[in-house]
Amino acid sequence: MKKYEMSDEEKKFLAGYDLTKYDRPSVAADVVVFSVMKDDECEDARRLQEKKLKILLIRRGGFPYKGSWAMPGGFCRKGEDVIDSARRELCEETGIDDAYVKLVGVYGEPGRDPRGWVISSTYMALMNARACRLKAGDDAQDARWFTVELTDVSTEATEVSGTGEENVKNEVEASHKVQNGKKYRLVLKNADSDIKLTAVLRRTDMSSCGRSSDSYYIEECEGLAFDHARIITEAVLGLREDVRRDMELAFDLLPERFTLTELQNVYEQIWDMELTTPNFRRKIAEYVEETDAYQAGERYRPAKLFTRRKDARK
Amino acid sequence: MKKYEMSDEEKKFLAGYDLTKYDRPSVAADVVVFSVMKDDECEDARRLQEKKLKILLIRRGGFPYKGSWAMPGGFCRKGEDVIDSARRELCEETGIDDAYVKLVGVYGEPGRDPRGWVISSTYMALMNARACRLKAGDDAQDARWFTVELTDVSTEATEVSGTGEENVKNEVEASHKVQNGKKYRLVLKNADSDIKLTAVLRRTDMSSCGRSSDSYYIEECEGLAFDHARIITEAVLGLREDVRRDMELAFDLLPERFTLTELQNVYEQIWDMELTTPNFRRKIAEYVEETDAYQAGERYRPAKLFTRRKDARK
DNA sequence: GGAATAGTGTCTTTCAGACATTATACC
DNA sequence: GGTATAATGTCTGAAAGACACTATTCC
Numbered sequence: 040m041k042k043y044e045m046s047d048e049e050k051k052f053l054a055g056y057d058l059t060k061y062d063r064p065s066v067a068a069d070v071v072v073f074s075v076m077k078d079d080e081c082e083d084a085r086r087l088q089e090k091k092l093k094i095l096l097i098r099r100g101g102f103p104y105k106g107s108w109a110m111p112g113g114f115c116r117k118g119e120d121v122i123d124s125a126r127r128e129l130c131e132e133t134g135i136d137d138a139y140v141k142l143v144g145v146y147g148e149p150g151r152d153p154r155g156w157v158i159s160s161t162y163m164a165l166m167n168a169r170a171c172r173l174k175a176g177d178d179a180q181d182a183r184w185f186t187v188e189l190t191d192v193s194t195e196a197t198e199v200s201g202t203g204e205e206n207v208k209n210e211v212e213a214s215h216k217v218q219n220g221k222k223y224r225l226v227l228k229n230a231d232s233d234i235k236l237t238a239v240l241r242r243t244d245m246s247s248c249g250r251s252s253d254s255y256y257i258e259e260c261e262g263l264a265f266d267h268a269r270i271i272t273e274a275v276l277g278l279r280e281d282v283r284r285d286m287e288l289a290f291d292l293l294p295e296r297f298t299l300t301e302l303q304n305v306y307e308q309i310w311d312m313e314l315t316t317p318n319f320r321r322k323i324a325e326y327v328e329e330t331d332a333y334q335a336g337e338r339y340r341p342a343k344l345f346t347r348r349k350d351a352r353k
Numbered sequence: 354m355k356k357y358e359m360s361d362e363e364k365k366f367l368a369g370y371d372l373t374k375y376d377r378p379s380v381a382a383d384v385v386v387f388s389v390m391k392d393d394e395c396e397d398a399r400r401l402q403e404k405k406l407k408i409l410l411i412r413r414g415g416f417p418y419k420g421s422w423a424m425p426g427g428f429c430r431k432g433e434d435v436i437d438s439a440r441r442e443l444c445e446e447t448g449i450d451d452a453y454v455k456l457v458g459v460y461g462e463p464g465r466d467p468r469g470w471v472i473s474s475t476y477m478a479l480m481n482a483r484a485c486r487l488k489a490g491d492d493a494q495d496a497r498w499f500t501v502e503l504t505d506v507s508t509e510a511t512e513v514s515g516t517g518e519e520n521v522k523n524e525v526e527a528s529h530k531v532q533n534g535k536k537y538r539l540v541l542k543n544a545d546s547d548i549k550l551t552a553v554l555r556r557t558d559m560s561s562c563g564r565s566s567d568s569y570y571i572e573e574c575e576g577l578a579f580d581h582a583r584i585i586t587e588a589v590l591g592l593r594e595d596v597r598r599d600m601e602l603a604f605d606l607l608p609e610r611f612t613l614t615e616l617q618n619v620y621e622q623i624w625d626m627e628l629t630t631p632n633f634r635r636k637i638a639e640y641v642e643e644t645d646a647y648q649a650g651e652r653y654r655p656a657k658l659f660t661r662r663k664d665a666r667k
Numbered sequence: 668g669g670a671a672t673a674g675t676g677t678c679t680t681t682c683a684g685a686c687a688t689t690a691t692a693c694c
Numbered sequence: 695g696g697t698a699t700a701a702t703g704t705c706t707g708a709a710a711g712a713c714a715c716t717a718t719t720c721c
Binding site for chain 3: 695696697698699700701702703704705706707708709710711712713714715716717718719720721
Binding site: 298299300316317320337338339340341342343 | 697698699700701702703704
């Protein structure tokens with residue numbers, strides 16, 4: 040940034056100025072790390088294994104939320120922009136320093152961290168799983184990849200109770216739901232260890248304190264630290280939107296060369312829906328270019344490898 | 354948020370824990386306030402006056418950047434979420450407490466504030482100009498609306514200089530531009546006072562420190578405080594994108610009832626392009642509903658007033 | 668009737684979805 | 695030839711863009 044030139048009067052003012060006399064928060068940079076990879080353990084010979092969308096979580100070795108799982112992150116250092124703190128934390132955990140990194144949100148709700156006033160600036164990162172080398176797992180460091188399932192359960196029937204009165208209440212709640220809001224179930228699973236983390240999120244009613252972009256509050260939560268269930272939910276929804284706007288983001292989740300089937304699978308994982316192959320290929324054609332190479336080691340017809348097209352016309 | 358339950362061991366740990374022994378930044382919440390309104394002074398009788406997209410800026414009465422123009426904002430208070438700080442500042446300046454508010458970005462670049470380590474969490478707000486009541490203008494408080502012009506000048510010819518050597522340099526820069534980036538000119542004007550603020554922004558090269566969402570650095574700047582030229586640029590680009598994704602955002606810039614011509618004008622202002630009326634009306638039909646009322650006080654055929662349709666199917 | 672704005676009808680092109688079909692590998 | 699995957703061709707309907715046209719108001 041261009042240096043700002045000060046008058047002597049201003050220099051004098053600043054010399055006597057002390058920001059630190061006011062209350063200040065601690066600021067953390069946290070990262071929702073996305074990648075796409077196989078569940079390595081079930082390398083069965085039956086069929087081509089689908090790669091799954093996963094996020095990286097770390098088991099907390101100390102208080103607070105000791106034993107719970109949390110996103111990688113840490114406090115910002117003076118002299119470092121916040122996004123660079125996120126990149127530093129990301130690199131420390133994964134060894135990757137050139138991932139795509141983008142802001143997800145700022146989380147500063149009072150009480151979100153029992154240690155005190157901590158504001159989290161949260162980023163999402165997209166990386167190629169093959170390039171990632173997780174930090175060795177010592178005692179304080181248990182980092183694992185979890186599959187992500189985020190499903191809309193807004194319209195699911197409320198559990199029907201015995202009494203008529205409760206039924207009426209459920210109907211009122213149901214109609215409220217239709218008006219006000221989405222409800223999501225988040226399930227994160229690590230296949231190696233059978234660890235399963237779950238949460239239920241509801242979109243906050245926006246009529247009270249002004250409208251704002253979607254934001255969710257935690258109704259139930261199992262095994263996730265702090266408000267990370269909420270943050271992960273918003274990150275996954277944000278990723279879906281971002282990729283819809285810019286298809287090219289998906290390339291950051293894959294190696295340099297890939298088959299079109301692999302690429303299609305990435306979009307299917309992100310959007311949690313099936314795509315029809317011919318339509319997908321027509322759409323993606325402008326973003327990719329052929330190489331001379333073919334995929335090796337598969338059982339049936341080998342697929343051509345593609346790379347990202349640098350000069351994609353937009 | 355649900356209360357987290359602690360063990361005695363954890364309570365003991367937290368009692369001895371002091372976040373404040375680490376370096377902490379000051380955190381500010383700033384707001385890019387958008388509205389759509391006429392230039393009141395040129396109420397000429399020739400033709401219907403177009404309303405323009407404007408942002409609200411405040412002339413700084415003290416150091417640093419005394420006399421420059423800045424977004425409304427202020428430091429976050431303990432016990433207050435960051436977006437609520439933004440809403441509070443917004444309400445103090447405009448009297449509006451129910452605007453649409455959304456995060457734009459987090460700005461923490463070292464040196465961005467000469468007073469010290471200050472991280473700005475910046476929001477955009479959309480409001481109906483008619484509901485807005487600006488804080489009375491005392492000495493320290495000069496708040497004005499500025500028209501926004503943000504134009505892409507990436508492909509504009511570099512000024513040709515005399516010597517051949519400089520020409521070569523210009524060509525290299527030009528080819529670099531094609532690869533790497535957009536360049537924007539931001540012009541903010543207040544018609545009452547003939548104040549004109551200008552800046553030139555260039556998208557930062559993303560090949561060095563990893564890819565991330567668009568971010569701009571200030572090449573030239575006249576009259577805008579801190580890094581606000583950059584932030585405003587990113588807010589305007591963000592607004593364009595957001596409205597493209599969700600057409601309904603435009604309603605937050607208008608009163609309860611409006612004509613379709615007014616509504617079309619809002620989109621034309623935001624996107625800085627002309628829309629063809631029949632196509633626009635076909636597209637917008639699902640979001641609006643007729644009222645029985647007609648616009649009063651215009652010179653020719655009166656236009657029907659519409660309201661936002663609450664149950665718009667998405 | 669003229670001028671200015673409000674509002675509609677329709678043709679064409681483009682693009683997304685559905686789905687049938689062919690191609691190539693290994694067994 | 696059987697099977698599983700890779701890759702392509704084509705029909706259809708919806709939506710986007712272009713643009714000519716009608717309607718209503720004041721003068």
